[in-house]
Amino acid sequence: MRRPGQWAAPVHEITTGEDGIDASLALVGLRGHLRLLLGPVRANRPWRLVPHLASASAAAAATAAFGLFYSSIWNMADALSEEAVRQATYSRRERERRARDRATTAAQSGRSEYTSRGD
Incomplete structure (x- = not known):
């Protein structure tokens, strides 16, 4: 016999006669389905x-602003000065090169990127 508080509970215990399984839990009703959906979302702490x-x-x-104001990247490059385009390209390539150098140095020295630099 169920207690009065258990009638509204979204979790029901189901006993089975199978070997090795004492009981199973079933999530029933709308509250059970919501609990099943929102439980992992809550655990991920968004x-x-x-x-x-x-x-x-x-x-x-x-x-998005660039997409609205410039119909294509070529129009944007044409609107910018040659020096601005060169500087933007150089900055990106320089960042990529430095990242590769750090990874190579770390791999050669046998330490990871996340170890402290003072050690």
Whole structure:
């Protein structure tokens, strides 16, 4: 016999006669389905991600603004001075080269990128 509080519970215990299985739990009804869906979402703690999305949102807004104002990347490059295009290209290539150099140095010295630099 169920207690009065168990009638509304989304979890029901089901006893089985199989060997090695004492009982199973079943999520029933709308509350059970919501609990099944929201449990993993809550465990992932998405609210901790929100502060890190600020820079990604800013980058997306800047990209959207360029997309609105310039019909293509070629038009944007044509609108910018030659020096500005060269500087943007050089900056990206330089960042990629430095990242490769750091990874190569770390691999050769046998330490990871995440070890402290003072050791």
